[in-house]
Amino acid sequence: MTQTAALKDRRTAAIAQGVATRGIYAERAENAELWDVDGRRFIDFAAGIAVNNTGHRHPKVMAAVAKQAESFTHTCFHVAPYEGYVTLAERLNAVTPGDFEKKTMLVTTGAEAVENAVKMARAYTGRSGVIAFSGAFHGRTLMGMALCGKVNPYKKNFGAMPPEVMHAPFPNNYHGITTEHAMGELNRMLATSVDPERVAAFIIEPVQGEGGFNIAQTEFLQELRKLADQYGILLIADEVQAGMARTGKLFAFEHSGVIPDLTVMAKGLAGGFPLSAVTGRAEIVDSAPVGGIGGTYAGNPLAVAAANAVLDVIEEEKLCDKANEIGDRIQARLKALSQRQGMEVIGDVRGLGAMVAFELVKDGDVNQPDAALTGAIVAEAEERGLIILPCGTRGNAIRLLPPLTTPTEMVDEALDMIEASVEAAIAKTANA
Numbered sequence: 383m384t385q386t387a388a389l390k391d392r393r394t395a396a397i398a399q400g401v402a403t404r405g406i407y408a409e410r411a412e413n414a415e416l417w418d419v420d421g422r423r424f425i426d427f428a429a430g431i432a433v434n435n436t437g438h439r440h441p442k443v444m445a446a447v448a449k450q451a452e453s454f455t456h457t458c459f460h461v462a463p464y465e466g467y468v469t470l471a472e473r474l475n476a477v478t479p480g481d482f483e484k485k486t487m488l489v490t491t492g493a494e495a496v497e498n499a500v501k502m503a504r505a506y507t508g509r510s511g512v513i514a515f516s517g518a519f520h521g522r523t524l525m526g527m528a529l530c531g532k533v534n535p536y537k538k539n540f541g542a543m544p545p546e547v548m549h550a551p552f553p554n555n556y557h558g559i560t561t562e563h564a565m566g567e568l569n570r571m572l573a574t575s576v577d578p579e580r581v582a583a584f585i586i587e588p589v590q591g592e593g594g595f596n597i598a599q600t601e602f603l604q605e606l607r608k609l610a611d612q613y614g615i616l617l618i619a620d621e622v623q624a625g626m627a628r629t630g631k632l633f634a635f636e637h638s639g640v641i642p643d644l645t646v647m648a649k650g651l652a653g654g655f656p657l658s659a660v661t662g663r664a665e666i667v668d669s670a671p672v673g674g675i676g677g678t679y680a681g682n683p684l685a686v687a688a689a690n691a692v693l694d695v696i697e698e699e700k701l702c703d704k705a706n707e708i709g710d711r712i713q714a715r716l717k718a719l720s721q722r723q724g725m726e727v728i729g730d731v732r733g734l735g736a737m738v739a740f741e742l743v744k745d746g747d748v749n750q751p752d753a754a755l756t757g758a759i760v761a762e763a764e765e766r767g768l769i770i771l772p773c774g775t776r777g778n779a780i781r782l783l784p785p786l787t788t789p790t791e792m793v794d795e796a797l798d799m800i801e802a803s804v805e806a807a808i809a810k811t812a813n814a
Contacts, residue, residue: 386418402535407419411439412438413787414426414789424764425768425769426769427783431623431771432623434653435701436786440695440787443654447688466683471487480662491656492520492521492623493526496529499583500582500618501675502660505670513568513581515549515551516531516551516775528543528544532593553599565606579614583618584617586619593775594779595773596732603638604638616643618642621645622649625645626649628735629735629736630706630735634734651689651692653692654688716731716800729746729748739782742779759780760780768803782800
């Protein structure tokens, strides 16, 4: 029995089945490569779901963590604060969108950051309603899953959701949902079923993650900002997956020029260490009562040291530029592959920077999602030594999230694997 097979058996016996896992048991990783417990080498185009934007174990990140570990690993910021937290807050205040006074709080996960942003919005506005969007993913906590715009698996069997959380359509040109249509539906909602004066915030991903890498068009974000200003509603940017240089800008909202009131970030922020943040208008962040936000592990010193190093690496190694170079290379290859297939299988290729997805359909029909082929391609890629992930509300999109430090020749190697995987999966499906 291989070590992988043995670990699969142990995992089945010991771990909750609701914790979804793949069949790759990691032993070590370096930059854009990962080796499993049986010595198999993989190119990692998942990056821990957009976490390792600076690659696995970036030397500067690891050095910063090691240096911090020599001093202390935990004090709890509420009990004995430390300079690293203050420094990181100052830096995030400076680099997030918006030319106004800002403040920051640090927590541990993206879901925690989302929940705290909602708490701040409610405290500041005195309102309780929150509007999210179809296809959204904002976490697996009670509030997080209520905000999610996908039922299975995130809401399935979990009972009643918190009240006054509503969903509006997210624009998606490929699916026929234009900005005009989406804004029309949102305005209709505010006129017929939701009192806008009870809405504290809109929360939106500039590029949806789990929802399928759908991009919020500039026009939609501009109209959303106008609507928010009209009714005194705050705009929360969920940059958990799209932030930290992933889309070719430090934050994806920068592509539109629209300024959110609060920016939520996590994943790529600390290069593999658990850390998240809420940064925004000082008066909004300060609206929470003293002691009302935070947490025992919030802003862990090791993760904070990693995050300060990540910001250095993004700037010094020009990772925003590299994200654009990688993304252009990926999109060009995928679009060429789609054309060779007659666009019958790959219905759409989309993305910003190195946040790219392709959507699988039958007979070129957007209304016939091909989740089975999607799963087959993911499995074929794994057999060839490439880690990729499915996504989308219909389970028929594949997302590509290479580390932004991936060498060009390794990007090309991975794209060769993707082409071979698509062709092999199509052939097997045709012969089934």
